[in-house]
Every structure is written in structure tokens, then in C-alpha cells.
Amino acid sequence: MAKKYGYQVQRTVEIPQDEKNAARTSLAKFREFINELWECYKHDQELINILESSSSTPDQIYEERYLFRKFKNESRQMYIRIMSIFVGAIDSLSVLESDTRTRQIKESMIFSMSSLIDLVENFLEALVAFNEKEQPQNIINIFQKIQKSITALESLVDSQLSSHFEKNILGRYKVSSENRSDRIFKILDMEGL
Secondary structure: OOOOOOOEEEEEEEEEEOHHHHHHHHHHHHHHHHHHHHHHHHHEEEHHOOOOHOOOOOOHHHHOOOHHHHHHHHHHHHHHHHHHHHHHHHHHHHHHOOHHHHHHHHHHHHHHHHHHHHHHHHHOOOOOOOOOHHHHHHHHHHHHHHHHHHHHHHHHHHHHHHHHHHHHHOOOEEEEEEHHHHHHHHHHOOOOO
16 A cells, blocks of 8 residues: 655745835835725715705705715716726736736726726716605615725725735745645655555
8 A cells, every 4th residue: 555645845936126116016006095995985975974964855955966966076086086096006916917816816806896886886876866765865875885895995905915915025035835745646656655
């Protein structure tokens, strides 16, 4: 009967300085992106507070819809600025495309951002679509979904991207593990051991 042995090989690789610089730049851009998202969220929260505390009837709110259009235009401009920051942050990851984990995180961020964009578009359209009595509650519900989406993006940046960069790129060495036991088993079986 053949005894099977396995081991794990760890190798260290010096990370090039340009990759370290790209990681630092990317982290700074993504943190700026998250900060801007929360600033825009705070801006939008002012309207939500008005809607939640308002003793106004839907008809009274409808009469003041010009304020919502103005607010919509301000929010749209803020989200356009945020999108340009996001695109710059995503582009800054291009130097690190060879790293599979960075690519996975990037794809997750793009997917999460596209979901946020859909919610923001719904939110902005709901601001000027006061044709239903339930519209203020619809706006509040969409806004709560936006908050969850921003939190998810922040989590991707903090717990995924930042920790990956700190551990595997900005650290002194990048350690990668390769399980070699399957190859060893084949060699031992071929030699009859």
C-alpha cells in the first residue's frame, strides 16, 4: 500500500514599487469615492427628514414639487461627480490586473456600483413623479436601499480591497501558497511507493 505524503509550498515574491504605488493610489481614490458617497447621502438625507417629519398632505407636497426638482438637479450633479471619481478609482486598478483577487474585487465593485446607479436613477425620478399619494413613502424606501448599497460598497473597499492590499501588496512580501500534494501523489503512485 502506498503512503501518500503532501506538503504545501510557500514562496515569497518582492512586490514591484509601481504595484505598491498603484495600490496606495487606488486605496486613496476608493476612500475618496466612499467619502463622497456619504456626503451625497447626507445631502439626500435632508430631504428624507423633511418627508418623514412632514405633516403636509401629498397634495401640499405636490404643490411644492419645484423644490424637489431643484433638489433632484443638485443630487444628480453630486452623483455625476461621484461616478467620475469611481471611474478613476477603477482605472487605477489596471496596473494590478494580473492579481486575480484584485480582479475579483474590481468586478464585485462594478456590479455593486451598477446596482447603486439603478437605485439612484429610481430615486431621482421619484423626486419629480408626484402623481401618487404614496410617493413620499416610495422615495423613503428607495433611499433606504441606497443606504444599504453604499454600506455594501464601503464594506468592499474596507474589508476586501483594503485588507487584500495591506496583506498581499503593501506588505513587504507577497506570500502565495500552492498545494502540491496532488502532484506528489501522482509521482509516488508512478514510482510504486
